[in-house]
Amino acid sequence: MKQTLVLTFSLFVLLLGCSSEDSSNPNASVDFTFTHTWDGAIIDQNNLTSILVTNANGETLNFTRIRYLVSRFELVNVDTGATITFNDYKFTDLAQPLSYNFTPAANVIPRGSYRLKFIWGFNEEDNVDGAYPDLNSASWNWPAPLGGGYHFLQMDGQYNINSMPSNYNYHNGTARLNDDPPTFEQNFREISFDEIIAINGNSSIEVVMNFAEFFKNPHQWDLNVLDTPLMPNYMAQKMMQENVATVFSLGDITQN
C-alpha cells in the first residue's frame, strides 16, 4: 500500500512537472495571427490572385499582390498601466503564409488584462531610410524623393475587371506635401483596440484585417479617379491613412 502511494505521488509530481504550462509561472508569452479578409471572405495564398471582390464604390477588382508592414506592438495592462512593448516589425506578404504569424522576440508578459495597440507602418523614429536589410532585400523601400523609409502597404491589381480592366497600385507610405522645397509628412497610424485581452497563459491573439475598409471608411474610394500613381499624391496618401483606421479588428484570443 505504501509503495502504491509513493508511486502515485511520484507520478503526480512527474505529470505536474511535464505539464505544458506551469500555472504558478506569473509570466506568459503571446503570438499574433493575422487573418486577411474582404468583408468576411478569407483571402490567403490560395485565392489571392483568383478572388474577385467589389468595393464600396462598385468596382470589381482583383489582386496581384498584397504586402504590408505593422510594427511596435504594445500590450497595455488595464490595471497597472504598465506597457509591454515589442520593438519588432511584421512584414507580411499574402503570397507567403509563413509571414501571417508573428511571435515577438522579447516575449515575457506578466499575466493580466491588456489592451493591444500597434503601428500601421513605421512611426517616424523607426521609418529610417534603408535601415532594415530584410526589408531592403524585399525591395520594400519608399523612394527617397518621396521622403524615404519604407512602404506600409503595397496592394496591386486590376479593377473594372468585367468591363475595361485597368491597373491600380494602392501603395501607402510617407506623404509628400510639397515637391519644391521637398516637405514630407509622416503617415503612420496607431491602431488600438478597446477590447480587453485576458492573458492567463501563453496566448495567441488573432488580428483580423478587412481590406474592403481601405476603400470604404471614411473615404469611399473611386478607383476610376485614384488608381495610379498614388505614391506622390498627398491627398491619396492622407486618405489611406484615415481609411486604415477601421481595417483591423480583434479576432479570437486563445490560450495555448
Add this chain to the structure above:
Amino acid sequence: MTRIIYILIVAAFLWSCSKDDSSYEPIPYQLEIPEIFENTIIPPIIPSNNPLTEEGVALGKKLFFDPILSNDNSMSCASCHMPQKSFADNLTTSVGIEGISGPRNSMPLFNLAWNFNERFNWDGSALSLESQALEPVENPLELHSNWEELVSRLQSHPEYPEMFRQAFNTSVISAELATKAIAQFERTLISANSKFDQYSLGLTELTDQELNGLDIFLREDKGDCFHCHGNPNNPLWTDNNFHNNGLDQTFTDLGLGAVTGDPNDNGKFRTPTLRNLQYSAPYMHDGRFATLDKVIDFYSEGLQNSPTIDPLMKNVDQGGVQLSDSDKADLKAFLLTLSDPSFITNPAFQN
C-alpha cells in the same frame, strides 16, 4: 604476435589506399561580402549541403570553362556565359552545339547567392543553382551531352578525379558533385563595384544628368522602375521575382506559367538585374531589344496589354510611362552608372 603485426600493417596500407580519407577536409572558401551589400541587404544564401571550399570553387571554375561538358567538346558553360559579357552572350537567343538557336537569351551570371527566392532561369524552372547546372548539359539546344557519358569522361580524365577528391573527399565523380562545384564557382561571381556603388559609399559623385536619371527611375509618376528593379538600398537592382512586363498581347513562350501550370503566371519572366546591362545586350528573355534605348522606348511607349500584365506597368492603354527624350537620355545615363568594369575583367573569373 608476428601475425598481428602483419594484419596491422596490411590494415594500415589498405587505409592509406582508400579513395576517401575521412580525416581530409577541403579548405573553406572565404566569400568576401562587398561593403555595399553588407550595409544594405541580408547575407547570401549558401546551402548547408554545399559549402564553398577553395577546392570546390577551383573545380567548378575548371568545369565551367571546359568544353568537355558538351557532347562534341566544342562548347562550355562559358560559351554562352562569357566573363566579358557579364557572363551572358551577345546573341538574341543562345546557340548550342548543333548550331540551333534556343528559345531564350542568355542570362548574365553574378550575385546569384543573393537570389533570395532561389528560383533560377528566366522562367524559374530551377529551384537551386545546383539543379540549374544540370539541365543545360543535356539540353539538345545547348551542350547536348548526357551526364552518364560525361561522368565517364570526367572519371577517366587525368586531372578531374584528383580535383573531385580534393573538393569533395571522393574521386568517384557524379553529376551531383559536378553541379555542386559549378554552383560553388557561380556563387563567387560577385559584382559590386560600379560607379553607383562608389557613389553610394561616398567615394564619387554622379553628374546632374545621372542624378536626374535616378530620380526618374525612382518616381512612380515617371519611370517607376524601382518596384521591380531595386533601388539604392537594394543594390542587386532586381527583385528576382516574376512579372509580365507587357511585351506581348499573346504568348508564344509562357515563361513561369509553363513551369507552375497556373494561367495567372503566363507571360511572366524573372526580373533581370540592371547591373552591368552595358555588357549584356540584347535584352529581354528572347533578346528582342538590341539596345538599351529600345528597352527604354518600350517601357515609355511600347507596352502591350494582356490578361496577366503586371499592375505595376503604368499607362498601358497609352503604351507606357511616356518619357520625354531628355528623360530617356537621363535615365540611360543613370543605368550606365550600374556598370562594373572591374567585374568583367576580374582575373579570378577568367579562364
